[in-house]
Amino acid sequence: MTGSHRRILVVEDDPETAGQLVEQLTTSGYQVDLAGCGSDALSRGAACDYAVITIDRMLPDIDGITVMRQLRDDGIAAPFLIISALGEVDDRVRGLRAGGDDYLVKPFSFVELLARLEALGRRSETIAKETILRVGDLAIDLISRTASRRGTGIELLPREFQLLEYLVRNEGRVVSRAMLLQHVWDLHFDPSTNIIDVYVGRVRRKVDDQQAYPLIHTVRGVGYTLRAPG
Amino acid sequence: MLLAKTLTSSTFKLALIAIGTFGAIVSAIFSYVYLSTSGYVRSRSDRAIMAEVADLRDVYERSGREGLIGLIRQRTSDKVFAGHVYVLSDPASAVLAASAGEWPSRTMAAAGWSEFRVPAAASERTGRPLVRGMMDILAGGDRLLVGRDITDLDDFTGQIETAVIFGVSLIFVLAGVASILVTRRTVGRIEQINATSRAIMASGLDQRIPLRGTHDEWDRVAENLNLMLDRIEILMGEVKQVSDNLAHDLRTPLTRMRGRLEKAYHGQRLGEEAQTLIGDTISDLDAVLRIFTSITRIAQIETQVRKQAFRSVNLVEIAREVVELYDAAAEQRHSCLTMAGNRQVLAIGDRDLIFDAIANLVDNAIKHGREGGKVVVACEIMNGSPVVSIADDGPGIPADQYEQVFKRFYRLEQSRYTPGNGLGLSLVAAVARLHGARIDMFDNSPGLQFKLCFPAPGTQRQ
Missing domain, CATH: 3.40.50.2300 (Response regulator)
Known part of the structure; x- marks a missing residue:
């Protein structure tokens, strides 16, 4: 901006x-x-x-x-x-x-x-028309709906990919649980459980386990952010 | 429909019992009248015949056989004695004198009363008149038969008989028709009240039972029920007002409070201990706010406003999304969360609310089911109505607590220390009520099965 x-x-x-x-x-x-x-x-x-x-x-x-x-x-x-x-x-x-x-x-x-x-x-900024988005060593292909880190593929369910895509598109910004529910699941209410945390936890294991550095970070009391170190 | 209800109604059954009792009494009275009337008429003619037999016996004893023959002939030709029958025969049954032309051989057997028909020639009548006669054996062994034409009498008792049968039948028919009409009216009014009650249960308190303006007892019942509904509506409105005000009035200070805490949390000169303290306070405040949101949400669902946004939804699609969302949570408990049933089950409803209801049930099934157990979400059509069932294989709950679990803030003893606020199932119940759906609970032995039975699409929009 x-x-x-x-x-x-x-x-x-x-x-x-x-x-x-x-x-x-x-x-x-x-x-x-x-x-x-x-x-x-x-x-x-x-x-x-x-x-x-x-x-x-x-x-x-x-x-x-x-x-x-x-x-x-x-x-x-x-x-x-x-x-x-x-x-x-x-x-x-x-x-x-x-x-x-x-x-x-x-x-x-x-x-x-x-x-x-x-x-x-x-929203008012121009939206990039790239088909491959990159954050650090993570690359996600919007056409084939696949993700990889350092060239190694990450196996994701369709909804998990959607979640990762949303985090990548909002790279460096804090994304709240309610925003995830709204944009990934199209739900306009808060299930009064920690279900989103559990779900993000699984995606995070798939994306960050045994990697050089973590990409998905918890923002206490709000939600998550995806960013590369440095 | 109404006729079937009329025929099975208790009013109609009572009416039938009344008609039966009344009809039996009337029939008894009529039979008594019939029997005593015909008996009286008959005994009068019998007495006259007996008197005549005594007269003729006198004549026989005084003037002998010839004298009696003379008298019989004289009477036969006399118009005054038309309809009288006299026959005199010797002991060998040879007819000596007869008004009726021939001796009715049947009556020869013994002395006493008998009824028989004589040839028409004996009188001006057409047909064979019926005669009731008495035979007497006279002193010389001669036999005397004296009789009267009782055709008129027979016709008379016949008429009484017809009148009695016709009258009784008419009473039964009229009583039957009357009771059907009266019962129909009663059932109709009750059905109207029932229909309104059902509509109120289905769509809210805005409907009233229509009055007929007849000021009869039905109108009074309807009036009182309407007054009761008014009162309930006012009370509900007050409760809603209170919770709305509470929601609004509490939210502003809570927003400020949260703002201040957050400001403090992000403040610079803060020890780690203090920061943790504030962080925990914020989480607790958020928990309070979530309960708050749940209560207002349930209250809002119960106002039935969201019915306006109902559309056709595929329960399978919604259930699959829930399963997808809770898959990770199940994995955490090493449970297996699967889908079963049809590929498409359509229902009329609100996607978000149905999602929420299924999500709550699945969440419960995972949390309270067995660790490493199985949770199955199935969508199917049972007896035409769309059904979503959620089953686990955990410890289940005692059958006597099935109803209790839907109460707000109700928590089973065994789950008091697991996270949750006891509002999940009351939200499920509110969503089910809004959709006109039924919640059934079954023992899955082992475990618990919830069934959400939606009304068949097409039957819901009246």
């Missing part, structure tokens, strides 16, 4: 949560504007070109979804991240249908928010 594209609009009515967001996002290198209500969000959103707009579903004046629709109608192309306190799938789906690009349920971890913002911001 270029410098001008690290500008984010945060729409949040709770002052303390808003304060925390601004502080942490600023620390992470974002330029943050804050809107405390729906009308404020409408004027700010239309005035400036933001990389991402995060919007709370419940605002004191105008509903978050309505604000988003309005800005879309005004031709604002920035991706939206809906933050909903309701945590109900139909609300999420309604949010997405109305033009939101991702959602997050309150309370969320800041790292999760950051991961989502990174993923959303990346």
Whole structure:
């Protein structure tokens, strides 16, 4: 992302949560504007070109979804991240249908928010049309759906390959469990078990066991990241 | 359908018993009337005949055989005595005088009462009139038969008989028809109440039993049931309101709390011990939030709103995805997780929710099944309805606890120390209720088998 594209609009009515967001996002290198209500969000959103707009579903004046629709109608192309306190799938789906690009349920971890913002911001970048992706000594072939490290093939089930592909595409970024469920399994809820950890654990054994260095790393309390050392 | 229900209803059975009892009493009364009427009429004519026999015997004793013959001839020609029959014969049965033309030989046998038919010529009637007569043996051995034409009497008792039979039959038919009509009405109203109850169970509390405006006892029953439903709806609404408010009001402080903890966690001047402490606190907070999410999720499923998004789904596909997802978890317990059954089983429902329900059951089967055991997920069509079954070969649970496990936060003694919050099966139950599906539990000996029986596609959308 270029410098001008690290500008984010945060729409949040709770002052303390808003304060925390601004502080942490600023620390992470974002330029943050804050809107405390729906009308404020409408004027700010239309005035400036933001990389991402995060919007709370419940605002004191105008509903978050309505604000988003309005800005879309005004031709604002920035991706939206809906933050909903309701945590109900139909609300999420309604949010997405109305033009939101991702959602997050309150309370969320800041790292999760950051991961989502990174993923959303990346959308505007050109997507590479390569058929073989490489991270360190790992290579995955998107056509033959095979993976290898230092030329040695890794046997993966189709879903395991999908998971690895998602991690590779988000190389160096933190990917949360919920994001994995959403993108690899198309599930829009959290099974209240450690099933994702168990699944990633198996992929990790296949990919990292008896290799020079590990590629898949656990990010405590959030999820995983795939990166080569150095 | 309604007729079958009418005929099997208890009201109709009671009506039949009443008709039977009533009919038996009426038949008894009518038979008594018939018997006593015909008996009375008969005994009157019998008394008249006996009196006449006594008169003629007097004449015989006073004026001898010739005198009686004369009297018989005189009476035969007299119009007043039309319908009377007199026959006098000697001891050898040779007829001496007769009004009826010939001696009915049958009646010669002995003295006493008899009934017989005489030739039509004896009177102006057509046909052979029926005569009831009494034969007497006179002093000289001569035989005297005195009789009366009882055709009229016979016709009369015949009419009474017909009237009685017709009347009783009519009563039975009318009572039968009336009881069917009344029962049908009752069954119809009850069926209406039943149908509404079923609809309420299937789709939520927004329906009410229709009133007819007749202010009869059925309307009152319906009114009271509707009032009860109103009350339940209000209570449910209040509970939902409370949990919604709770969810909303708690989430804001929890978000702040989590934010602060995370800030502290990523802070610079922090000892390793403090960091671990905060990290653990965050995990615990997340566990609280997950329980929270589960409860609101179950509550949301129970509002039935998601029914609107139902579409045709292939249970096999969903089950396969669950099996794929839980394959790693099974491997960790050295268990074998496999699929069985058909290649395609269609049902109407919500993919995410069905996935969640099957996932919960599979998760349970792996966790509570035998380590190194077998878990089989099978999709099939049983009696037309799509069924997903999840079976393990672990210790199972006692049959008397089958119902209990679906309660929120319920945990079996044996699983109290395994991870989980006791909400999984209540979520499964909520999903099943939303889909109108039935959950059956079986002893897999060894182990436990859950069966999710969905309604056959096509029967669900009414």
